[in-house]
Amino acid sequence: MADERFARHGVRLLLKRDDLIHPDLPGNKWRKLAPNLRAAAGSTVLTFGGAYSNHLRATAAAGRLLGFPTIGVVRGDELAGRPLNATLAACAADGMRLRFVDRATYRRKADPEVLAELVRRFGETEECHVVPEGGSNAYAVRGCTELGRELSGVADVVAVACGTGGTLAGLAAGLPPGRRALGVPVLKGGFLGEEIRALQEEAFGGPAGDWWLDERFHFGGYARTTPALDTFADDFGTRHGLPVERLYVAKMLYGLVTLAEEGAFAPGTTVAAVITGRPHSSPSR
Structure with missing residues (x-):
């Protein structure tokens, strides 16, 4: 991209258009779901998300395209019985069975006992393959290493927005020595570094690749924007x-x-920004 805000500092900007991978499974959704679906081997996939979850939407679309059942456990039992928003309506249209749980239970979904109870309640008599919220687990992290390999020899720094951290964990592992991965968390809280280290431990047995986080750009937290961010996005x-x-x-x-x-990139640096999704009218996760 020819952009003087980078060029005047001697920095070259590339956009990695992962949003164009597939119309229904764009970007990191494809990369994270594909290895999970291979592991599921056609059994029912049970997964989690909020009311505007891109992950739920992608999982439901994959179920329709590949012919396997899907169950979506949705945060917020107050949503049960209400008209579905566009995201959840698309999930339902693709055949996903939606099950709503209270927020306290949802927060504890990673607890083995709580998870087992949710699978028992909502999986009925089926054998379920559980995929975590956002699709981030060891399968997904290993799937995202291909992103780093695709950019090998192309960029010095590769940047990606982070929700659960799975994409960054795999991206960093796939980059060659001497290349760095930058994560920009879209949630506030300062917890993501620990989550990424845990994902890499699960996927690779320990740390992998050179990565860092800059946590200044969440604009108030998940699903939050500001007029300044909207103006920036419109201008870009x-x-x-x-x-x-x-x-x-x-x-x-x-x-x-x-x-x-701020001069964070030395003159001559090539930075690749990974475009993981495309705009739509509702918040996403």
Whole structure:
């Protein structure tokens, strides 16, 4: 991308268009789901997400495309009985069975006893393959190493927006020595580094690759935007003819512009920004 905000610092900006991988399974959803679906081997997939979850939507679409049953456990029992929003309606149209749980239970879904009870309640008599919220587990992390390999020899720094951290964990492991991965968390809280280290331990048996986080660009937390971020995203889209997804991609791109202005990248650096999703009207996860 020809962008003077980078060029004047001697930095070259590339966009890695992972959002174009598949119309129903864009970006890191494809990379994280594909190895999980191979492991599921056609059995029912039970997974988790909020009311506007891109992960639920992608899983439901994969079930329709590949012919396996899906169950979506949705955060918020207050949503049961209400008209479905566009995201959940699309899940239902693709055949996903939606089950709503209270928020306290949802927060404890990783607890083995709670998870076993949820599978018993919602999996009925079926054998279920459980995929965690956002699709981030060892299968997914290993699937995302291919992203790093695809960018080998192309970029010095590769940046990605982070929700659960699975994409960054795999990306960093797939990059060759001397290349770095930057994660821009879209949630506040400062917990993501520990989550990424745990994912790499599960996937690879220990740390892998050179990565770091810049936690300044969450704009208030998950599903939050500000007028400044909206203005930035509109301007980037106008400059480059690329509509920018707000809740992940815009925050990552804003962070890269800020870092370039701060001199964080040495002259001659090539930075690749991974575009993991496309805009739509509802919040996503």
